[in-house]
Amino acid sequence: MTDLDRAYKALKEKATEYTLAFQYADGNQPLKYSTNRLQEAFRDLTTAFSQNWVSVVLNSALDRMKFKGWSVDDTSQNDQFAEIYDSQQIGIEGYDAHKAALVTSEAFIIAWMEDDGIEVYYNDPRMCHVFYDADNPKQKEYAAKWYKDSENKYHMTLYYEDRLEYYETAPVKQVPSSAGSFKASDPETAPNPSGVIPVFHFSMSRHSDVSELTNIVTLQDAVNKLFADMMVSAEFGAFKQRYIISNADIKTLRNAPNEIWQLPTGDGVGQGTQVGEFGGTPLDNYLNAIDKLANSIAIISRTPKHYFYASGSSISGEALIAMEAPLIAKVEHYEEIFGVTWKELGSFLMLLQGEIVAAEDIELVWSPAQSVQPQMEANTLKTLKETGVPLDIALRWAGKTEKEIKEITDLLKKEKADAATQASLMIEKIRAQNAQSNQADPDQNTNALKEADNPNAPPKGVTPPQLQATQLPPKNP
Numbered sequence: 096m097t098d099l100d101r102a103y104k105a106l107k108e109k110a111t112e113y114t115l116a117f118q119y120a121d122g123n124q125p126l127k128y129s130t131n132r133l134q135e136a137f138r139d140l141t142t143a144f145s146q147n148w149v150s151v152v153l154n155s156a157l158d159r160m161k162f163k164g165w166s167v168d169d170t171s172q173n174d175q176f177a178e179i180y181d182s183q184q185i186g187i188e189g190y191d192a193h194k195a196a197l198v199t200s201e202a203f204i205i206a207w208m209e210d211d212g213i214e215v216y217y218n219d220p221r222m223c224h225v226f227y228d229a230d231n232p233k234q235k236e237y238a239a240k241w242y243k244d245s246e247n248k249y250h251m252t253l254y255y256e257d258r259l260e261y262y263e264t265a266p267v268k269q270v271p272s273s274a275g276s277f278k279a280s281d282p283e284t285a286p287n288p289s290g291v292i293p294v295f296h297f298s299m300s301r302h303s304d305v306s307e308l309t310n311i312v313t314l315q316d317a318v319n320k321l322f323a324d325m326m327v328s329a330e331f332g333a334f335k336q337r338y339i340i341s342n343a344d345i346k347t348l349r350n351a352p353n354e355i356w357q358l359p360t361g362d363g364v365g366q367g368t369q370v371g372e373f374g375g376t377p378l379d380n381y382l383n384a385i386d387k388l389a390n391s392i393a394i395i396s397r398t399p400k401h402y403f404y405a406s407g408s409s410i411s412g413e414a415l416i417a418m419e420a421p422l423i424a425k426v427e428h429y430e431e432i433f434g435v436t437w438k439e440l441g442s443f444l445m446l447l448q449g450e451i452v453a454a455e456d457i458e459l460v461w462s463p464a465q466s467v468q469p470q471m472e473a474n475t476l477k478t479l480k481e482t483g484v485p486l487d488i489a490l491r492w493a494g495k496t497e498k499e500i501k502e503i504t505d506l507l508k509k510e511k512a513d514a515a516t517q518a519s520l521m522i523e524k525i526r527a528q529n530a531q532s533n534q535a536d537p538d539q540n541t542n543a544l545k546e547a548d549n550p551n552a553p554p555k556g557v558t559p560p561q562l563q564a565t566q567l568p569p570k571n572p
Contacts, residue, residue, distance in 0.1 A: 097274075098239075099277060101226065102251065102274075103241075106221070106222070106224055106239065109199075110221050113198075113199045114221065116199050116306065119198075120150065122145060122147040122149075124143075124145050124315065126143060126145075126320065127320060144322050144323040145318075145319040145323075146322050146385065147315075148314075148392050149308060152311060152396040153194065153197055153198065155422060156422070156426055159422070159465075160433075160464065161186070161190075162185070162437060162459065162460075162461060163461060163462055164185070164460045165180075166460055166491065167456060168456075172445065172452060176444075176445075183216075185215065188204060189217075192217050192433075193297070193429075195297075196297045196306075196433070197299075197307040198307065199304075200303075200304045200306040201220050201296065201298045202218075202220050202297040203218040203223040203294055204216065204218065204294075204295045204436075204440060205223075205240070205294050206293050206443055206447070215444070218294075222240055222241060223238065223239065225237075225292075225294055226239075235296075237254060238254040238292050238294035247267060248263050249263065249267065249276070249277070251263070251277050254292050255287065255292065256290055256292055257287055257290065258284050258286055258287050259285045259286075259287055261279070261282065261283060261284070261285070262277035262279055262280055264277055264278070289443070291446065293443065295443075297433050310395050311392050311396055314391055315392070318385055321385050322385060325385075329378060331376075337350070337371070337373075339358070339368070339370045340368065341359055341368040342368075358370065397422055397425050398422060399418045399422055401418065419465065423465050426464040427464055430461055438459065441454070441457045442457060475493070476490070476493060486504065486507075
């Protein structure tokens with residue numbers, strides 16, 4: 096089997112599965128039934144009902160997993176990283192890559208040096224695939240990407256360390272039926288001057304394709320089924336139906352708001368007039384079952400339960416930290432896994448600019464995964480500073496980017512410089528005033544200047560404590 100055949104087979108096989116996974120993430124979820132009989136009974140249901148708990152699970156992790164950039168010891172390289180992060184909108188590309196990885200178990204980012212500069216962009220996992228060496232699962236063998244252009248032609252690119260190979264099909268209405276539909280493009284190949292496969296693979300596991308959705312999809316189906324049943328019951332059985340039994344004519348009675356019924360009496364021979372109502376279908380059973388399923392989703396996905404239920408009272412900071420601990424541990428684990436690929440990408444971006452930076456020498460900057468209150472963060476920074484930790488290190492531990500750290504340190508330096516300037520101006524002002532004064536005692540001017548230059552001097556008219564202790568008492572008159 097050729098590399099093109101392998102690439103076609105891998106991309107074709109995962110397209111349907113990944114498309115369904117993205118539909119669940121977006122809330123476009125099919126309604127599942129346990130038997131064909133139920134499927135047939137509800138075939139005329141025209142409206143879809145769903146409670147998308149999958150989005151709660153995904154967003155709870157995504158909201159706490161924010162990649163903010165790369166950091167190295169070299170200042171100029173830090174500036175290059177910051178420029179790439181801003182110009183290539185890495186924050187947005189990273190969010191899309193993280194979400195796709197959580198939904199499908201993998202995502203891809205491709206980086207390349209174009210004529211007008213570096214290009215970094217997220218790629219849908221249905222479009223890309225990376226093949227690894229059988230002996231070394233960390234070593235990429237080659238990568239593949241396919242897409243359809245505006246002329247309905249499918250294109251396939253194979254990425255190797257030394258070259259890129261291009262293939263395309265004739266215009267087609269649907270996905271090509273085999274790899275044989277792809278023919279070599281013009282040009283057939285292009286050199287890869289970097290010597291690195293520029294497709295970066297974000298994978299949740301090297302050994303399985305389990306995603307955040309794998310273990311909760313069936314529970315989500317059950318929630319949607321119960322919710323749909325409840326809505327059908329609410330439409331046909333929850334409203335109480337009323338009845339009247341009478342031998343008299345009841346055509347004039349109307350069932351409408353603010354309508355008063357004048358009930359006819361019986362004829363005295365047959366059954367008398369009787370009214371009543373049929374009981375409605377209770378909906379609490381559905382709601383209780385849905386709550387239990389939501390609770391199961393929370394436990395399996397390690398999502399705090401208060402994300403699924405409205406809390407009746409305020410939650411203390413300590414309780415919040417304890418409740419969110421499993422989620423924080425999960426997010427930090429994902430950051431560690433994805434961080435390997437972010438470092439490889441950062442090293443490659445420096446290589447494209449002619450800089451050699453090893454991936455292990457790069458530090459990643461993430462927003463804190465745990466809930467941090469401003470007062471708690473300020474107290475932590477203050478404590479670190481008082482214990483001798485340099486301010487820039489403490490800020491980096493707090494998740495600040497190099498740009499933010501530079502802004503803070505520059506502002507503090509400016510404040511110190513302004514304070515020193517103000518002190519110098521005050522001293523010069525005193526010197527000028529004393530030089531212009533006509534005081535009789537010239538030593539007084541000298542003493543005033545010494546007091547101005549000495550910040551530890553006591554205020555004027557106040558005797559230092561050490562002098563007070565040695566003063567002699569006044570003589571008796």
